[in-house]
Amino acid sequence: MRLFKKILTSILILLLVMIVGVTFLSGCGRVSIPQTENDVTIKFWRSGVGQTFLDKAVENFQKKYPQYRVYIDSSTNRNDIKNNFGQGYDVDKVDIWIFPVDSISSKTLKEYAEPLNNVLTTKYEGESITIGEKYESSSLEALKWPDNNYYSLSYGGGWYGIVYNEKIINGVKYKLPRTTEELEYLTIDLYHDTALKNMPPYIHYADGGYWDYIYKVWQAQYDGMDYYTNTFMPLNGGESDPAPSKAILLKEDGRKKAIEAMSRILKPSYVYNGSNSMTFTDAQTLFIQDKAVMMVNGSWLLNEMKSVSNAGESFKIMKTPVISSIIEKCATIADDAELAALIDAIDAASNAAEVALSGIGYEVSRADADKVYEARNIMSNNFDAHGIVIPTYAVAKNAAKEFVKYFYSDENLANYWEATQLPLPVTYSNGNGPDMSTWGGWEAQQQQFTTSAIPLYSIQRTSSVIFTAGGARPYAGVNIVSLLTANNADDRADSSKIWNTIVLNHTSKWQSYLTNAQL
Amino acid sequence: MIREFKMSWFKNLGHRIVCFFNRPLSETITYIIVFFIFCTFALSYLYIFFWGIIAGLKTHSEIVLSPFNLPKSPQWQNYIDVFRLLNVNGYNFFGMLYNSLYFSLLGPLIQNMISCMLAYVTNKYKFLGSKFYMLVVTVMLIMPIYGSGGSAYRLYYNLGLINSYAHIILAFGGMNMTYLLYHAAFSSVSWSYAEAAFIDGANDYSVFFKIMLPQVMKIFGALFLLAWIADWNNYSSALIYLPKLPTLAGGIYLFELDMIYHVRRDILYAAYMITAIPPLILFAFFNKTLMSNVSLGGIKE
Numbered sequence: 001m002r003l004f005k006k007i008l009t010s011i012l013i014l015l016l017v018m019i020v021g022v023t024f025l026s027g028c029g030r031v032s033i034p035q036t037e038n039d040v041t042i043k044f045w046r047s048g049v050g051q052t053f054l055d056k057a058v059e060n061f062q063k064k065y066p067q068y069r070v071y072i073d074s075s076t077n078r079n080d081i082k083n084n085f086g087q088g089y090d091v092d093k094v095d096i097w098i099f100p101v102d103s104i105s106s107k108t109l110k111e112y113a114e115p116l117n118n119v120l121t122t123k124y125e126g127e128s129i130t131i132g133e134k135y136e137s138s139s140l141e142a143l144k145w146p147d148n149n150y151y152s153l154s155y156g157g158g159w160y161g162i163v164y165n166e167k168i169i170n171g172v173k174y175k176l177p178r179t180t181e182e183l184e185y186l187t188i189d190l191y192h193d194t195a196l197k198n199m200p201p202y203i204h205y206a207d208g209g210y211w212d213y214i215y216k217v218w219q220a221q222y223d224g225m226d227y228y229t230n231t232f233m234p235l236n237g238g239e240s241d242p243a244p245s246k247a248i249l250l251k252e253d254g255r256k257k258a259i260e261a262m263s264r265i266l267k268p269s270y271v272y273n274g275s276n277s278m279t280f281t282d283a284q285t286l287f288i289q290d291k292a293v294m295m296v297n298g299s300w301l302l303n304e305m306k307s308v309s310n311a312g313e314s315f316k317i318m319k320t321p322v323i324s325s326i327i328e329k330c331a332t333i334a335d336d337a338e339l340a341a342l343i344d345a346i347d348a349a350s351n352a353a354e355v356a357l358s359g360i361g362y363e364v365s366r367a368d369a370d371k372v373y374e375a376r377n378i379m380s381n382n383f384d385a386h387g388i389v390i391p392t393y394a395v396a397k398n399a400a401k402e403f404v405k406y407f408y409s410d411e412n413l414a415n416y417w418e419a420t421q422l423p424l425p426v427t428y429s430n431g432n433g434p435d436m437s438t439w440g441g442w443e444a445q446q447q448q449f450t451t452s453a454i455p456l457y458s459i460q461r462t463s464s465v466i467f468t469a470g471g472a473r474p475y476a477g478v479n480i481v482s483l484l485t486a487n488n489a490d491d492r493a494d495s496s497k498i499w500n501t502i503v504l505n506h507t508s509k510w511q512s513y514l515t516n517a518q519l
Numbered sequence: 520m521i522r523e524f525k526m527s528w529f530k531n532l533g534h535r536i537v538c539f540f541n542r543p544l545s546e547t548i549t550y551i552i553v554f555f556i557f558c559t560f561a562l563s564y565l566y567i568f569f570w571g572i573i574a575g576l577k578t579h580s581e582i583v584l585s586p587f588n589l590p591k592s593p594q595w596q597n598y599i600d601v602f603r604l605l606n607v608n609g610y611n612f613f614g615m616l617y618n619s620l621y622f623s624l625l626g627p628l629i630q631n632m633i634s635c636m637l638a639y640v641t642n643k644y645k646f647l648g649s650k651f652y653m654l655v656v657t658v659m660l661i662m663p664i665y666g667s668g669g670s671a672y673r674l675y676y677n678l679g680l681i682n683s684y685a686h687i688i689l690a691f692g693g694m695n696m697t698y699l700l701y702h703a704a705f706s707s708v709s710w711s712y713a714e715a716a717f718i719d720g721a722n723d724y725s726v727f728f729k730i731m732l733p734q735v736m737k738i739f740g741a742l743f744l745l746a747w748i749a750d751w752n753n754y755s756s757a758l759i760y761l762p763k764l765p766t767l768a769g770g771i772y773l774f775e776l777d778m779i780y781h782v783r784r785d786i787l788y789a790a791y792m793i794t795a796i797p798p799l800i801l802f803a804f805f806n807k808t809l810m811s812n813v814s815l816g817g818i819k820e
Contacts, residue, residue, distance in 0.1 A: 023684045076776045285583040
């Protein structure tokens with residue numbers, strides 16, 4: 001018996017040593033995906049867009065081009081690209097990054113991303129126009145760098161806006177606000193509505209949620225897109241004050257007006273308790289379960305939340321209200337009421353030229369009408385941030401480009417829209433957008449913005465090196481929303497205090513911006 | 520036999536109760552108050568587990584909307600779905616469990632054995648450098664070395680130890696606090712044991728494995744368990760050095776990001792509870808070893 005126990009113990013120890021030994025030795029060689037010219041590795045960021053569209057694209061591409069093999073490595077960590085892209089082939093073995101490109105610096109992107117100009121000038125087999133011609137022109141323009149190269153193309157994303165609960169703001173008791181002043185009154189009315197006692201006007205998630213995509217719009221509305229894109233973002237003070245201009249950075253411009261507008265609509269009591277510390281999915285869950293009336297969000301909201309609720313018909317994105325202080329720059333608009341009347345006329349027109357210069361409640365100049373038309377239609381989006389990027393050092397560069405060309409083929413676009421029902425700033429080769437006959441109201445609205453909105457992109461290609469490499473941010477990294485909605489009065493700040501903090505931060509850090517930007 | 524055991528248990532309990540109430544009143548009241556304080560404390564810890572188990576039985580919406588309520592309809596399927604959905608870099612729960620056991624059991628075992636042997640040799644045998652080794656370890660522990668993480672990663676990468684089971688080779692250390700603890704332990708073990716063994720014909724290996732090591736086995740056990748628990752819970756090193764070979768700790772961290780994105784907190788909490796089972800089992804079996812005092816003795820001087 002004792003001998004049997006000894007033998008059994010020895011066998012067990014031997015087995016254990018063998019298992020450990022095999023495991024140890026199996027770790028001596030690195031398991032990896034083949035690295036050949038025909039093996040394409042895609043690193044994909046799993047987000048609200050989902051992965052179904054990509055799985056289908058890969059499956060169909062491999063069927064059509066059997067000489068290529070495609071491997072998808074997906075991740076929810078948006079910093080993967082920052083940690084790997086640009087490190088060279090030794091570290092980064094990815095052939096196509098389908099990832100948020102706003103995670104990496106412009107310098108890195110420009111240095112290590114393969115220009116995709118020849119993809120855009122290609123006509124996919126059997127199609128009548130080039131891939132570049134399928135793109136919506138302002139979107140394509142936004143993807144072009146100052147050196148006329150395209151270092152990334154868009155695979156998705158969406159529009160940002162104030163999402164509202166249609167069951168509450170249904171045009172009967174509450175109407176959609178046209179200006180920020182109307183939004184302020186709406187907020188107050190919602191707050192005082194006893195029927196909405198447990199449903200505050202707003203909810204957001206930690207670090208201000210997506211509110212920055214709204215106050216950025218208000219800034220652009222006030223200053224105009226031309227000033228925003230060609231003066232503010234490049235910090236171009238003109239011949240007398242060449243870029244980077246500190247004066248432009250510190251100037252009281254649309255940023256100050258945007259913060260003032262924010263301070264009128266965001267107060268602690270108007271916001272769902274705990275918003276400043278919530279994750280985005282928790283805030284979204286509460287929002288679509290009717291715990292708040294409005295939330296700044298994007299086109300992907302309902303797609304992202306479909307496992308929780310199929311509430312597609314209850315929510316819409318409103319056109320961003322025009323900042324009321326825009327009338328300071330419009331000589332012929334007397335007050336907010338006249339501004340609202342003009343906005344009604346703008347909403348009824350299909351382009352700026354069609355807007356009548358006078359009507360019920362307003363009479364304005366062409367310049368003012370055009371300015372307000374532009375302001376009314378500006379919408380933030382992140383199509384440019386959701387990028388398809390091929391590293392210059394990728395082994396399967398040519399195969400990767402073939403995949404990207406296939407991605408924009410009519411065949412794959414149809415699969416994309418079937419899988420996601422999300423907007424993409426491209427059309428089929430016949431100029432048409434997706435067939436929305438089976439789409440819900442929410443999805444159709446998002447796609448319609450693609451043709452009607454004036455896009456304000458996440459990444460401004462004209463940005464000064466102070467922003468792209470210097471470490472500066474337009475609002476100096478100040479968390480405006482948290483300061484406005486802090487429950488503790490000591491942590492709260494009003495708009496003038498916030499603006500002063502921004503100016504102080506920029507002033508004190510200006511030298512370090514210059515140093516970081518090697519100026 | 521069981522009946523006798525139960526009878527003695529009740530007699531014992533009765534005796535304890537009688538003794539308790541035979542104390543002075545102030546002492547009794549103090550003990551009762553302390554008892555309730557500790558009970559509250561213990562219940563607060565138990566509630567965390569209870570809450571986690573209950574959260575795993577809810578839907579995602581229920582967790583967010585009413586985090587402290589009981590589930591309207593228990594979602595037992597969540598605990599089954601964990602095994603289907605918990606998949607990180609191609610490893611499911613059992614794959615990650617294997618990785619956790621491989622790195623957290625083998626690593627501390629090797630580390631403790633190496634440290635123990637080094638401490639024994641440098642403590643009991645006099646040779647050139649035996650005291651110097653102790654000095655080097657002490658200096659290394661005192662000196663703060665910041666910023667070495669990057670160079671260490673580069674070294675491991677070049678040696679092929681990143682994302683590799685061969686990473687376990689790093690456990691062959693011996694220059695750490697464990698070495699100092701064993702060194703101190705062996706200082707209190709008399710050499711007379713060894714002398715007696717040599718007289719009986721034992722060699723150096725027999726003396727170490729059959730006489731000296733058993734003397735420090737309690738410390739070995741406690742240090743091994745502490746290191747096991749630390750390694751089991753260590754997700755940061757696992758994420759840095761073994762992202763493609765996820766352990767349960769590192770895998771759950773990545774899984775959390777995934778489940779938050781996919782709006783499945785219910786699955787996430789169910790996964791937390793399931794992954795808490797192995798250390799709970801370990802604690803249930805070895806809690807006395809972890810918390811008992813260490814005592815040495817055996818020589819009649």
